[in-house]
Amino acid sequence: MVLNNIEKLLEKYDNGETTLKEEHILKNYFTGDDVAPHLEMYKPMFAYFLANQQEQFTKDVPLKTKRILNYKWISVAAVVLLMLGFYFGKSLNNNDLGTYDDPQLAFNDFSKSMELISQKLNRGTSTVGYLNEVNKGTATLGYLNEIENTTNIIFKN
Known part of the structure; x- marks a missing residue:
């Protein structure tokens, strides 16, 4: 029982x-x-x-957290921010926008920059050439589907 x-x-x-x-x-x-x-x-x-x-927990659990602000480091950070603000404030007031007065010179610089971009892009696309081999491999996998279909026909009948 x-x-x-x-x-x-x-x-x-x-x-x-x-x-x-x-x-x-x-x-x-x-x-x-x-x-x-x-x-x-x-x-x-x-x-x-x-x-x-x-089992018993024997360690003390602190109930109050101590927050000590180090005012020295806060003042140093404030001075650094002010210095950066003054430095970048002066450099942003520069009104030179990179414009050209001569159209032929602008065209030459533009074509140089486009040629540089083209070279970098072509270098990137040359490393992707192996993907054509992957495509060839996946194309041959299509034959496996045909084999599977024929074996299904054979074994079902």
Whole structure:
């Protein structure tokens, strides 16, 4: 009768429906010596729970955090920001937009820059040439579909 009660409590425990008193009964049963052989697999689990119940946290938990502002470093950061603001403020007021008065000179500079961009792009596309080989390989995979279709026809009939 006790074994049936333990099995029912285990089923309730697995479903998460036990009370604390029922769990205490299960812990006492599985930490004892007279555990049924087919329930031996639960013994280490309840022994672990009992051992964990004995553990205690011994370190102090700080409840207040200390916030110490180092005003020296804040003032240094403010001075650096002001210096950067003055430096970049003066350089942004430069009204030279890179315009050309001579159209031929502008065209020559434009064609030089386009040639440089073209060289860089061509260098990048030359390294992608292996993708053509990948495309050839995937094209041959189409033959595998034909083989699969014919084997399906043969084996279905």
